[in-house]
Amino acid sequence: MSKILVVAEHLDGKLNSSTARAVSAAAAVKPDNIDVLILADSVDTIATDASKIEGVSKVLTVARSENSHPLAAVLAPQIAKAAAGYSHVFFPSTTFGKDVAPRVAALLGVAQVSDVMTMEAAHTFTRPIYAGNAIITVEAHPDHAVVATIRTASWPAAGSGSQSATIEALSLDVALPTHTRFIKLRQGNSDRPDLQSAGKVVSGGRGVGSKENFDIIYKLADKIGAAVGASRAAVDAGYVPNELQVGQTGKIIAPELYMAIGISGAIQHLTGIKDAGTIVAINKDAEAPIFEIADLGLVGDLFKLIPELEQAL
């Protein structure tokens, strides 16, 4: 029978909502157990949060000072050890999960399934390739543990239940490498809603024209309580920091409302927003490919239309 270990993602002592999404993917396998593994320096608040996620059987914690920052080389041997006895090990398909999961898979000597969209059966999954232009069905060998990353945009976050799962400290006897060291993390502005979990996102592209002009995007986002995103071109041009990039090689998101402003709609961008509820496009070029997938399209100059839009709100 299936027993699933979900590796939790957290930052600054807070559980990331991607963990609850990975839990709902785990639940779709209908396993006997879903355990959440937390590796941190101080685990308490994170463990309490994780214990409330619906469907979780047990929360396992490893508190070590070496785990204060998520270094894959340090985390992977611990996860590989903790994975003994589990049929599946799931990670969210965020930069955290993408960094660590393959390292764990290799230590276990198994392949990895990246970006799981649906569970067809306990060992059968669908996942995107070619920037989401094809969806493949993959079968993993039932004799081996399945290591997978869960495409967070495909799964709702499991709710918090009324009961709390038990929390258990694990003592893993593993020697940890010292060849990799954390220096610092420069985090973006966190006052706005988080791009990956926001219900509304306003994104700007190269059409916005400059870093200064991007204020118009921030203002609109703040007015409607949205997170801010961007195309790769806008990030490359230095209008906004890298963590705002949406797309094949940036963040894959599924907000209820996505507004693409001054974005042409390259396939690499579209793959990041395909699961959005409603897509709005504002572009001065009526032929822009973004209009092929937009639910609501408006042709015109963004510098004229956005002020009008704010007025109409």
Next chain:
Amino acid sequence: MKILVGYKRVVDYNVRIQVKPDGSGVVTDGVKLSANPFDDIALEEALRLREKGVAEEVIVVGIGPADLTAHLRNGLAMGANRAIHVVTAEAVQPLTAARVFLKLIEKEQPGLVILGKQAIDDDANQTGQMLAALWDRPQATFAGKVEIADGKATVTREVDAGLEVIEAELPAVITTDLRLNEPRFIKLPDIMKAKSKPIDSIELASLNVEAHDHLKTTHYAAPAKRSKGVMVKDAAELVAALKQKGLL
């Protein structure tokens, strides 16, 4: 120091991939093939490190069918000193690719291995991390900036939260993100020069790597289509439509 660079050939990023109607694969006949964009970035970074005097030799590695040589010549024309072609008719999965790289590492003893963060065909994003695990060495994935000094790499990584800086003792594996550099263009004289650069061909079977795949792809499907929406005439109409949907 030697630098080993992953140089995979993939369907060009501008091609709109079509799934075959019978679900047996995607159409690749007559489709333009190019270097994986992240691998061009990996090669560019290696060349810059050589130009700075940090490395002496840059080796591009391709694992693929017999006709991969023309692609590897492009890597040589861009500036790599030599190429290694691991010949296999079948596409390899990331774990196998990582095992192949490990074999080459044992032979070449590089100080640094630079791979792309993901191949844009399988979008797996695994090989570099798997290699680092098998090699028991540091990994610095999604690199946006790399500095090498005093036997270590200081790497700025593009992560969801922002920019993370880590330090990794060499030898190490680095995987590239889009903003690490802008790859140079190949110049005509360099294409001529590349013709005399060596390409080592090794049969995958001769490397003794465990190459059985754990994952079987059983079906290919086109993604769900979003239906075309409506055009509104002005901002007021857009706001009204969004309000009606309960989104504002």
